[in-house]
Amino acid sequence: MGAANIRAAVVGGGIGGLSAANALLRRSIDVTVYEQAPQLGEVGAGVFIYPNSLRQLERMGFRKALAKVGAKVGAGSEYYRMDGTLVGKILTTDSSGWNGMYGMHRADLLNAFAAAFPANAIRTGHRCVGFEQSKDVARLQFANGNVAEADLVIAADGIQSALQKYVVEPSTPEYSGSRAYRGLIARDKLPNWRREAHQVWMGDGKHFMVFPVRRGELLNYVGFVPTENETVESWSAVGDRNELAASFAGWDAAVVDLIEQIETCFWWGLYDRRPLRSWVNGRLALLGDAAHPMLPHLGQGANQAIEDGVALAVLLEGRDADEVADILPSYERFRRERTDVVQAEARKNGLRYDSRSGTLEQRDKEIASSATLRKWLYDYDVEQAAISYRAESRTAAHA
Numbered sequence: 570m571g572a573a574n575i576r577a578a579v580v581g582g583g584i585g586g587l588s589a590a591n592a593l594l595r596r597s598i599d600v601t602v603y604e605q606a607p608q609l610g611e612v613g614a615g616v617f618i619y620p621n622s623l624r625q626l627e628r629m630g631f632r633k634a635l636a637k638v639g640a641k642v643g644a645g646s647e648y649y650r651m652d653g654t655l656v657g658k659i660l661t662t663d664s665s666g667w668n669g670m671y672g673m674h675r676a677d678l679l680n681a682f683a684a685a686f687p688a689n690a691i692r693t694g695h696r697c698v699g700f701e702q703s704k705d706v707a708r709l710q711f712a713n714g715n716v717a718e719a720d721l722v723i724a725a726d727g728i729q730s731a732l733q734k735y736v737v738e739p740s741t742p743e744y745s746g747s748r749a750y751r752g753l754i755a756r757d758k759l760p761n762w763r764r765e766a767h768q769v770w771m772g773d774g775k776h777f778m779v780f781p782v783r784r785g786e787l788l789n790y791v792g793f794v795p796t797e798n799e800t801v802e803s804w805s806a807v808g809d810r811n812e813l814a815a816s817f818a819g820w821d822a823a824v825v826d827l828i829e830q831i832e833t834c835f836w837w838g839l840y841d842r843r844p845l846r847s848w849v850n851g852r853l854a855l856l857g858d859a860a861h862p863m864l865p866h867l868g869q870g871a872n873q874a875i876e877d878g879v880a881l882a883v884l885l886e887g888r889d890a891d892e893v894a895d896i897l898p899s900y901e902r903f904r905r906e907r908t909d910v911v912q913a914e915a916r917k918n919g920l921r922y923d924s925r926s927g928t929l930e931q932r933d934k935e936i937a938s939s940a941t942l943r944k945w946l947y948d949y950d951v952e953q954a955a956i957s958y959r960a961e962s963r964t965a966a967h968a
């Protein structure tokens with residue numbers, strides 16, 4: 570049998586799935602996305618796209634599309650104590666000074682990704698309910714009765730991944746003890762708000778953050794509050810605005826005034842998972858939250874998912890369908906070194922934000938010097954690193 574191009578199936582049309590599918594397409598790998606929802610869509614909330622993933626998305630052809638809908642984040646970005654005392658500046662550039670960072674409305678990001686696909690490459694209304702594979706092919710079953718075959722299956726189906734159990738024994742996500750109240754406010758309601766600022770206020774067991782999205786027309790806010798009750802992870806759960814206001818009563822006037830403007834907010838229980846034993850099995854690979862769900866305290870979950878997709882695409886480019894199962898372990902080896910660190914650092918940063926990391930003075934010092942970690946995150950170029958890794962692996966194999 571001659572060489573055959575890889576046919577990939579991506580399960581999950583979230584930020585991880587659609588960006589991975591774009592990365593594969595860009596490297597001439599045939600791809601179909603299967604999403605359970607009847608339509609692609611994301612909740613009305615913001616997501617940070619940091620330099621480490623923005624430089625990848627720009628190379629993938631999204632420079633103009635993102636500049637059109639993103640909100641530049643930069644000037645005035647600062648950390649404060651709960652009363653508004655300045656703790657330090659927030660780094661918003663990479664080491665070269667490139668201010669490649671957007672606050673994005675999640676739906677805007679997904680729309681940009683989806684617009685780049687050929688017709689029929691995204692199949693909505695396809696909830697994956699089963700997976701099997703032989704040496705030659707992988708097969709997916711969907712709740713609507715359809716079946717699909719592929720040489721490679723990427724499980725980008727989120728923290729409650731249905732496909733994870735085909736890779737490792739199921740492990741339940743761990744509840745952080747904290748809940749995020751979240752939503753969007755028209756910037757017109759707060760005309761004096763700093764246009765480009767990412768701002769974080771840190772108090773006892775709680776923190777509050779704000780950044781602009783959609784060209785700066787909207788402000789995305791998140792209030793993190795401890796709770797004993799494990800909240801479902803559902804953006805459709807409507808939060809109690811008065812409870813949010815009570816949680817931040819007496820904080821800096823900027824926070825209190827913003828909360829006064831909120832009409833509706835949503836809440837979300839915060840979960841992560843310790844690093845999984847494995848991410849791949851034969852022709853199946855986990856990606857994004859399905860592989861490494863992390864707490865949002867570094868804003869890197871979606872950014873790391875985007876990096877995963879680029880890495881996979883580089884490692885698979887030009888390879889044969891028969892080689893997929895041999896290549897996937899190198900994707901896991903290459904990626905988890907970084908994501909294990911980011912998962913752990915996100916937990917630590919949450920403790921700092923919630924003032925649970927030593928004395929306040931120690932915490933303030935750590936926050937003020939957090940630029941070192943941020944530089945490590947933002948300077949990384951996953952495409953270049955994966956190209957080098959692939960070349961080194963080849964040299965080692967031929968040695």
Ligand SMILES: Cc1cc2nc3c(=O)[nH]c(=O)nc-3n(C[C@H](O)[C@H](O)[C@H](O)COP(=O)(O)OP(=O)(O)OC[C@H]3O[C@@H](n4cnc5c(N)ncnc54)[C@H](O)[C@@H]3O)c2cc1C
Binds near residue numbers: 725
């Ligand atoms: C409060 C909060 C703030 C955050 N802020 C940031 C931030 O600023 N920056 C950042 O990088 N990250 C942030 N994150 C994390 C980020 O949202 C996630 O890491 C990211 O969305 C993961 O993307 P994903 O595509 O892997 O999974 P998901 O976004 O969960 O997408 C999974 C997709 O798969 C679909 N699906 C599920 N099961 C099936 C099935 N069986 N068959 C077919 N389809 C299926 C779902 O419908 C969904 O569309 C934040 C998270 C929270 C909770």
